[in-house]
């Protein structure tokens with residue numbers, strides 16, 4: 080929240096008339112004044128952020144602007160914040176200042192790199208001139224060698240030596256380790272021995288290794304793998320209030336139990352679905368790996384059985400912090416138990432979201448028996464499987480694939496919402512059952 084608030088202030092600053100950087104020791108030199116658009120292009124090339132088809136997110140930029148696709152890519156990557164645009168205007172054609180450029184560089188480094196040093200105290204003679212929103216970025220830039228922490232910084236001056244700045248950023252970039260999932264792909268977690276009874280999916284090549292495995296043995300949820308509820312709390316876009324008591328591990332199966340019973344803690348709480356607010360009338364269960372496992376690619380497999388009747392909406396899916404993106408590996412509306420829904424939501428912001436929904440007809444009723452649902456995710460595609468056979472079509476949209484990084488898993492039973500109100504067909508308690516969840520990863524794609 081703090082970062083967003085700081086960012087909100089930043090590209091909205093009135094541009095001050097720049098003073099020459101001739102005696103600014105900390106930054107590069109060059110004759111050209113750079114616009115924000117031009118600087119973003121250099122930055123995107125360095126951070127390996129792909130341009131994306133412009134979705135019209137800024138009021139003052141149309142698709143004809145030569146930097147519109149670069150700006151879109153940087154927004155989707157989280158380097159340019161939507162809130163950086165003052166009143167929706169980003170000013171791609173205005174000159175960029177030193178403090179703006181430094182903030183963008185720090186955000187670009189954070190996009191792919193880990194282990195950046197925290198900020199250090201600034202020693203610039205003119206440090207008092209740095210805008211409050213920019214101070215923390217300049218401190219991080221100083222601590223990581225992006226700027227020399229001495230002499231004058233000239234925070235409000237127009238950037239004159241953008242290429243030199245980017246060259247310097249390149250040196251820093253190369254000196255830091257990659258975040259998992261960026262650059263060369265690799266197995267992210269300790270490789271597990273394959274337990275007895277666990278079978279390697281037949282379509283997976285030998286270089287896929289088991290990195291996450293929960294068979295739901297024992298009688299409690301393994302909290303090294305999962306957290307209870309949603310990562311943000313007990314409710315989402317449906318009428319169930321999720322609590323740990325309704326997450327049951329028994330006989331080798333995880334059950335998320337929906338009950339036709341209002342939880343006392345949900346009285347007075349509401350959920351929103353399709354812009355409609357409604358009371359939360361049921362009790363249910365959810366688990367997530369937000370605090371335990373974040374994934375970049377792999378083969379995900381879960382053997383599950385859906386509960387019976389209308390108004391039940393079990394889901395196995397992935398999120399990262401902020402929305403979009405979202406990957407829906409399985410959603411079933413239990414009033415239509417022979418339809419599997421899969422999806423990928425992506426885009427620059429919630430109000431310019433795009434998606435790839437597929438409705439896949441199954442040749443069985445998913446509420447009758449356990450079946451194995453699979454999701455294969457590589458840098459090039461996402462594919463869906465049922466009982467080891469690919470179903471639907473592969474998703475190959477580069478914009479969607481690029482945006483999905485560091486995703487965590489969720490399993491939950493939603494009630495009401497997308498499948499409407501429970502009725503006389505609904506079987507209570509409504510048990511969404513999962514026999515296992517396994518993730519396999521490989522090093523090279």
Ligand SMILES: [Ca+2]
Nearest residue numbers: 294331514515
């Ligand atoms: Ca099991």
